Amino acid sequence: MRRKARWAFAALLAVLALSGCLPKPTPDPHVITVWQPFDASFQPALDHLVAEFERTHPGIHVKMSFASNDLTSSQKLFLAIAGGVGPDVTFVDGQQLSEWAARGALADLTGSFDKSGLKPEDFWTPRWKESTFRGRVYAIPWGADPNFAFIWNKDMFRKAGLNPDKPPRTIDELDRDIDKLTVVDSQGFVKQLGMNPWEWTGANSLFTWGYAFGGNFYAEPDTTHPLGTVTADNPKVVAALEWMAKFGRKYDVRKVNAFSSQVVGLGNNPFYAGKSAIRLLHVSQIKDLKKYAPTMDIGIGLIPAPPDGEYPTGWIGGWSLAVPRNREVRPEAFEFIKWVCSSREATEIEATDMEQFPAYRKSQVFDRIRQDPVRGVFLKILENSKHVRTLMPVQGYYMDQLGRAMDEVLYGGASAKEALAKVRVAVSSRLQSVADELSHHAVEANR
């Protein structure tokens, strides 16, 4: 008996040990796996999307599961790719694309795209740019977020003696209105705030105001700079950060942050509480207006800009769909991507259930959006904007460095010009090492 048990044990161990060496099971041809990054509030809409796809594509099943992606990292996906596994389709944020493509995380979709009947001009231009890297297609854009609309509380404007129907158009006017709308007590504590220029945390605020001031964060690739050039200390970006710093010195950055420390986007945002008069609204927050401030008299318009700046201004963000590199691009998977990003049914679900704007500019939903007094403003921003955050394969690091430069200037009183010059030097050096890696691979591949 004992001997038998020992043999059984040995056999079990052998199976355990060998299971790692077995060939990978071939995927079920009728099932596509998709990883999505959204929070639970999106689940009903995603379920609807999958159900609609399965209804219109009999015989294909979609298995969608969650993989966190905080816009700088997607730990689960990277490890899956490094381990040679992963989904058939994954969501990727537009700003991540260059970096992920350069690192070899994504499959080249150019062939499938060319055969699909879709064209680059079917999508909003900034979003399309965020889907290609060095002339190859690595993703199909799904959403288009026009960042941001400028909203103001008309009652607070009235109480401050301002014309509620005449929002600021220039930065000087904005400064003047903020002064009138801000109330500071005898201890220097902010009791009511005109606007917090860095409410969108870290680099997102700097992108917004930097572009409004007419600046740019990178220059497109050319022959000498195949991955583009970092221009963080462009004089107009410096001017934007200096303007933020001036505001920070006037009202004390710590007190402004203490005042608006409540989590951005939730119902306790000071804007909804009638304590902050102006904010920059993201398209996904339109529904919050109805929910948290149903009776508030709100104006909506465009972000002010200096006379030599950019008006209307804005930069476009959004999610795309891609295929991890170690997966072959299965026809069913590409069909899913194409359907989600461009079909009538899917863009309808995107606009209605998720309250997002499709990246597919030919979608019928825009006829309706154009008529809407709030969404129509976002559409105007979308139609006019040329920008994205940046298109560089060091995006995560760049964002991090910009956020740090803002802290150095706002908290540490450093000069904006010097802080941003430091960012340029640090990010350029990282970019160079990515370029070196890429050419190293090109040499290896040619051998």
Place this chain on the structure above:
Amino acid sequence: MKRRTWTGLAFCSPLILGLLAFTVLPVIASFWFSLCNYPILDSPRYVGAANYVEMAHDDRFWHSVQNTFVFVLASVPLGMIVGLGLALLMNQRVPGIKVFRTLFFLPTVVPLVANSVLWIRMLDPESGLINSFLRFLHLPEGWMPGWLSDEHWAMPGLILMSLWGAGGGAILYLAALQDVPSELFEAAELDGAGPVQRFKNVTIPLISPVLLFTGVMGLIGGFQEFGRAFVMTSGGPWDATLFYCLHLFNSAFTEFRLGYASAMAWVLFAVILLSTIIVMRASQKHVQYEQ
């Protein structure tokens, strides 16, 4: 070896194999990675000690080291003092003591993220419970800490929050306190020792092994502090809460530098090992084990 030993090993083998495959091998591999340029999605390329050299010149590395030492040096002793204080209170024979013991232990089992969200609200400078309490004490407004929005107060805020978990240590101290033979207290009392002397000369020496244990575990945990800052502050404001492990994580997963992150992990290992040895050596004369 005896047959019995083989059988025993066979029974332990799932655990042994698991440990080898999922702990020992990755640890060894990480040392190799620390000598490589390893962008996660690409194969590692040997670069010698470059990662270690770079660390010495990385301002943010040193900043994260400093933050982490401040956190460890403040939170570990404070946690022990508060835990011991709680244990002494929970050691009293009063009605409903079991309820109190449960209540004080409860924060230890709250998941980190839930705890963090709770503390973001508690530390809110405007409407948070802590500043509301300070206002209730009629402290001047100018003294109100800005907590997570002020670079000088963010670290004290996280240290304060870490004390929320002192109930975990308190349960261990309580068990140790209940192990102290009452005749020793009686003897001390007969010899004329007051409560302070009894605590200093009887209680502390007898629970010293548990104090050492919680101190060392606190040290190890403190150096690996990550979750709170990851969830609550992302290391800010102005890197005030950039802990070593947060910097390590960012290097690996937002900057695609697994080699550098692995090198940081090995330095952390060395620091923890060294600190533990120092604490063990230094405490040798003060810790009394029962014969």
